[in-house]
Amino acid sequence: MTARLPRKITRRSFLSSSSKVVLGVSGLILGNTALFYYGVAHGQKQEDPTTKEIPSSFVKIGEVERLKALTGFERVYYTATIVDAWVKTPKQGFVYVTKDERGALVILSPACTHLGCTVEPATEAQRSRKRELFFWCPCHGAEFDIVGNDVFMGLPRLETYEPYIIEGHVYVDIATPMK
Numbered sequence: 001m002t003a004r005l006p007r008k009i010t011r012r013s014f015l016s017s018s019s020k021v022v023l024g025v026s027g028l029i030l031g032n033t034a035l036f037y038y039g040v041a042h043g044q045k046q047e048d049p050t051t052k053e054i055p056s057s058f059v060k061i062g063e064v065e066r067l068k069a070l071t072g073f074e075r076v077y078y079t080a081t082i083v084d085a086w087v088k089t090p091k092q093g094f095v096y097v098t099k100d101e102r103g104a105l106v107i108l109s110p111a112c113t114h115l116g117c118t119v120e121p122a123t124e125a126q127r128s129r130k131r132e133l134f135f136w137c138p139c140h141g142a143e144f145d146i147v148g149n150d151v152f153m154g155l156p157r158l159e160t161y162e163p164y165i166i167e168g169h170v171y172v173d174i175a176t177p178m179k
């Protein structure tokens, strides 16, 4: 029976092997870093609403200058296309545009957070009995204030949309309400 003797490691072979390992690891790190930046750059291109390519789910609400002077509310109708992977779904509807107490624009979904009926602006008579009332739901009587907060039934607030300013106009992404 013959025992295998360990190979003798020379200084030259040790240095050669070590440098190959170091080069391999460096290559892996550089490759991953390059892929990471490629992904980040492409992700931003799709999601950044300030690029020239405005996504089809973005809805133009109106000129910034005109909306700055808004008092009360405005109803803005829209037509959009919601793209989910390869599925394109046309969507039509409207949003209410109001302002909060600091003058910031508030874009509200008209869908009641009880069972989804469309909320309506409150009448003068309704508002005279409850000062904070601004929108009400004809289905079961839910009431909301000017920024969509419930003031009667303890419901969640109306959904809102983040306003994006692109080339002097306000847009919202109708596919992505803020909760």
Ligand code: FES
Pocket: 112, 113, 114, 115, 116, 117, 137, 138, 139, 140, 141, 142
């Ligand atoms: S759906 Fe609006 S109160 Fe019921």
